[in-house]
Amino acid sequence: MTWRAEFFAQVASFRDPLFPGLTRGLPLPPPSTVRGLLAAATGETAEPLPFGMAAWAQGSGVDTEKYHPIAADGSNPAVAGRVRAGKGGMTVRDRAFLTGVHLVVWLPGQDGERVAAALRRPRWPLRLGRSQDLVHPGPVRQVTLVPATEANVGHALAPLGGHDIGWAHVHRMAASVSADRLATTWADYLWCDVPAGRTPVSGAYREVREHDGRASDVQVPEDEGQAVWLLTP
Numbered sequence: 001m002t003w004r005a006e007f008f009a010q011v012a013s014f015r016d017p018l019f020p021g022l023t024r025g026l027p028l029p030p031p032s033t034v035r036g037l038l039a040a041a042t043g044e045t046a047e048p049l050p051f052g053m054a055a056w057a058q059g060s061g062v063d064t065e066k067y068h069p070i071a072a073d074g075s076n077p078a079v080a081g082r083v084r085a086g087k088g089g090m091t092v093r094d095r096a097f098l099t100g101v102h103l104v105v106w107l108p109g110q111d112g113e114r115v116a117a118a119l120r121r122p123r124w125p126l127r128l129g130r131s132q133d134l135v136h137p138g139p140v141r142q143v144t145l146v147p148a149t150e151a152n153v154g155h156a157l158a159p160l161g162g163h164d165i166g167w168a169h170v171h172r173m174a175a176s177v178s179a180d181r182l183a184t185t186w187a188d189y190l191w192c193d194v195p196a197g198r199t200p201v202s203g204a205y206r207e208v209r210e211h212d213g214r215a216s217d218v219q220v221p222e223d224e225g226q227a228v229w230l231l232t233p
Helices: 031-042 109-119
Strands: 002-012 052-067 091-108 136-154 169-177 184-191 196-208
Touching: 002 109, 031 091, 031 109, 031 169, 031 184, 091 109, 091 136, 109 136
Parallel strands: none
Antiparallel strands: 002 091, 002 136, 052 091, 136 196, 169 184
16 A cells, blocks of 8 residues: 655755755755655654655746854854854855755555655645745545556656666765754665656556556556655665
8 A cells, every 4th residue: 555645846945965065956855855844744753664756846046045154152143133244154145946846755554654644634834945945735645556667767766776767867865864963864866857758667666547457548648657666764
C-alpha cells in the first residue's frame, strides 16, 4: 500500500549549501527539505521513512535581497530589525528562486498511511524551503507500486545508477538533517530537467493505475507508469 501526495508552491527557494558565500539555487527541493515538510505535517521532530519524489518548476528568477545578520557576540545589535552596514553587517545578495513548484511524494507502508493521514490535517504550517514559502497540499490518494525494469522517469529523483538517461543531471543534495542541525547526510541523485519518457530503470518501482492490464486499445496517459525510487535518509 502506497499513498501519493501532491503539493504546489507559488514561489520557493532552495539554496545550495555546498557553495558557501554564494546564493546558488537548486532546481528542486532536496530530500531533506521534503522530510521537513512531512515532519511539519505529523508534528514529529523527524520523518525517516523511505519515500519517492518527483519535482519540477514552471519558471525561475533571481531576486535582490538585503540581509541583516546579527553578530553572535552582540557587537552589532539590531535596531528596529536592522544592523549597520559593513563587514558582518547589512549586505545585499542575489537569491535564486523558483516559481510554480510542483512536488509529488510517494509514501509506502504503515508509516506512509500515518503521514498521509496527517497531511489532511497538518500539525504545523506546511512550507517548502524558507519559512515564508508556504506550500499548498493537493490530492492524497492510494496507489500501487510494483517492481519495474522499465518505467516513465519524468522528473523523478533517482539514486545514482537508477537509470542511464544521457541528459540527466547529477545533484549532490542533503538526504537528511539532524534535529539539532549539526549533522547532514549527503547523497548524489539523478534528475531530469526535461522530463524523460519510458526507459530501462534499476532499483525502481512503477506506479500502477486502475486500467493497467486492460485491452491494449485503452488510451494511456502521458505520465502512465511513473518510475518511483524509494529514498532513505
